[in-house]
Amino acid sequence: MHILRMLSALFKVNMELALAYRVDTAVNILLELLTLGWELISLGIIFSNTTTLGGWSLGELIALLGVFHLVNALMNVLIWPNTEKFNASVRDGTLDYTLLQPADSMFLVTFSRMVIWRVWDLILGAVLITIGVNMSGLGATPLNLLGFLLLATSGSLILYSLWIVMIAATFWFTKFDNNVTILQALLDTGRYPSTVYPFWLRLIITYFVPIAVATTVPLQALRGELGPLQILLFLGISAASFLAASRVWKAGVKKYAGASS
Amino acid sequence: MLRIYWRFWQVNWAEQWQYRANLLMYLFYWLVSPIVYLSVWVSIANVQGSVSGLTANDFITYYLTLLVVDQLTSEITIHIFAYKIQDGTLSGDLLRPVHPILTNALVNNIAFKALNLIVFIPIWIALFLLFRPDYSSVTLITILIAVPGILIGFCLNFLLGAMITCMAFWTTRVYSVSQFFYLLIVLLSGQFVPLQLLPPVVQQIAQYLPFQMFRFVPVEIIRNRLSTAEILFDYAISLVWLVIFYLLFRWVWREGVKRFSAVGA
Numbered sequence: 389m390h391i392l393r394m395l396s397a398l399f400k401v402n403m404e405l406a407l408a409y410r411v412d413t414a415v416n417i418l419l420e421l422l423t424l425g426w427e428l429i430s431l432g433i434i435f436s437n438t439t440t441l442g443g444w445s446l447g448e449l450i451a452l453l454g455v456f457h458l459v460n461a462l463m464n465v466l467i468w469p470n471t472e473k474f475n476a477s478v479r480d481g482t483l484d485y486t487l488l489q490p491a492d493s494m495f496l497v498t499f500s501r502m503v504i505w506r507v508w509d510l511i512l513g514a515v516l517i518t519i520g521v522n523m524s525g526l527g528a529t530p531l532n533l534l535g536f537l538l539l540a541t542s543g544s545l546i547l548y549s550l551w552i553v554m555i556a557a558t559f560w561f562t563k564f565d566n567n568v569t570i571l572q573a574l575l576d577t578g579r580y581p582s583t584v585y586p587f588w589l590r591l592i593i594t595y596f597v598p599i600a601v602a603t604t605v606p607l608q609a610l611r612g613e614l615g616p617l618q619i620l621l622f623l624g625i626s627a628a629s630f631l632a633a634s635r636v637w638k639a640g641v642k643k644y645a646g647a648s649s
Numbered sequence: 650m651l652r653i654y655w656r657f658w659q660v661n662w663a664e665q666w667q668y669r670a671n672l673l674m675y676l677f678y679w680l681v682s683p684i685v686y687l688s689v690w691v692s693i694a695n696v697q698g699s700v701s702g703l704t705a706n707d708f709i710t711y712y713l714t715l716l717v718v719d720q721l722t723s724e725i726t727i728h729i730f731a732y733k734i735q736d737g738t739l740s741g742d743l744l745r746p747v748h749p750i751l752t753n754a755l756v757n758n759i760a761f762k763a764l765n766l767i768v769f770i771p772i773w774i775a776l777f778l779l780f781r782p783d784y785s786s787v788t789l790i791t792i793l794i795a796v797p798g799i800l801i802g803f804c805l806n807f808l809l810g811a812m813i814t815c816m817a818f819w820t821t822r823v824y825s826v827s828q829f830f831y832l833l834i835v836l837l838s839g840q841f842v843p844l845q846l847l848p849p850v851v852q853q854i855a856q857y858l859p860f861q862m863f864r865f866v867p868v869e870i871i872r873n874r875l876s877t878a879e880i881l882f883d884y885a886i887s888l889v890w891l892v893i894f895y896l897l898f899r900w901v902w903r904e905g906v907k908r909f910s911a912v913g914a
Contacts, residue, residue: 411822419825419828426832426835436848437846438697441693569678570674572678573677576681576682576685577681583692584688584692585688589688
């Protein structure tokens with residue numbers, strides 16, 4: 389209950405922030421629409437030259453684009469804006485005030501900035517997934533759908549845990565401004581099924597910066613390619629990585645000595 | 650004048666050298682999308698044997714060459730200059746008897762590029778070993794013929810970037826303008842896909858636009874894929890655009906600075 393109250397307070401503050409820059413928001417939404425147009429055109433160009441990509445049909449690629457937008461929503465609503473705020477607060481020392489507040493510091497660092505209008509990525513993602521699944525004629529059973537939803541959530545949780553570890557690294561290496569660049573750079577690989585990539589790149593985006601786990605893997609569940617054991621394994625990994633990340637965060641906060649010292 | 654450029658070079662090189670640690674990250678960021686497109690098209694070509702006559706090796710050589718050309722023709726003016734217009738530090742630059750964009754910003758671009766190349770070469774060699782392209786169609790002559798194209802491509806890209814940056818005189822949302830052009834350029838410069846795979850109508854249009862000189866034309870010249878007539882045609886079109894861009898830039902700059910002083914007064 390307490391957490392929900394805090395969330396709604398932070399939501400209100402950020403909503404007011406967004407409303408103060410109305411024209412910016414409108415321009416940004418327009419740009420997003422253009423980007424969406426670009427994404428669909430690029431898929432159109434690819435599929436005017438082929439009928440399958442890495443064994444996947446156009447409909448499945450559109451559904452994958454939808455999942456990519458879900459992950460993108462997490463990144464754009466929370467991860468990137470809070471990274472910026474966090475890095476700045478380590479540099480100028482205002483992180484002290486965050487740590488002094490009587491609430492979980494990991495929670496505050498995650499939710500203090502929210503770019504609200506980006507929530508539309510969630511809606512767009514859902515629409516694209518629905519259209520894509522219908523187009524591909526995947527007779528998705530309720531069980532596959534459940535697996536898909538669970539894996540999409542757990543994949544995002546894994547990426548979130550990775551992010552926590554990345555920004556917590558700043559506590560040990562203070563001059564680490566590029567802490568999330570690798571994640572940012574590799575994110576775009578999520579637009580296409582990981583099976584199209586060469587072995588070494590697939591290795592990176594599956595095990596080291598597991599973007600494929602949040603994009604390709606849920607869709608594989610939807611296609612009915614994953615057994616219940618595999619799904620359980622992924623859920624276990626995501627829970628473990630979240631626990632590990634919060635441990636790293638706590639250790640980092642303990643190590644942190646403020647900007648002045 | 651040459652001595653002025655030399656001074657600017659020394660200052661900007663030293664300045665860029667400070668940020669060398671960020672370079673690796675920047676390069677990494679910039680590498681990913683061509684590699685993604687390469688993988689997508691290679692995977693299609695491997696299944697079908699070829700895509701509209703392009704084999705897997707064609708795509709590999711295309712994108713690996715594109716990485717080099719893109720590195721040479723890219724520009725970062727908006728990142729080193731837009732803030733000066735927004736926070737007013739441009740006033741100091743305007744007092745100098747040289748054009749701030751055509752001297753300082755230009756040299757800064759080149760210093761950034763030179764430093765990038767040092768880090769980029771070993772990365773490119775690594776990619777070469779990973780993808781093992783067959784470069785037998787490339788000769789020293791084809792590379793030499795592409796050099797003017799790369800130069801023109803950089804000048805066009807730089808002037809376009811400078812004009813977009815100058816939009817900061819009118820609007821605070823200059824990065825949105827730049828984003829819009831970015832989408833257009835990815836498609837029409839051949840970054841997403843070799844232009845011959847675009848729908849015929851778009852190909853026809855792209856032929857008369859300046860963007861193909863940023864990447865597609867130099868890459869295809871190096872790969873020995875264009876006839877002499879095509880090369881001459883593309884060079885002629887791009888020179889016309891160069892004149893247009895230069896004149897347009899002069900005009901945008903003049904009007905912008907007028908507005909700038911009006912705000913400052």
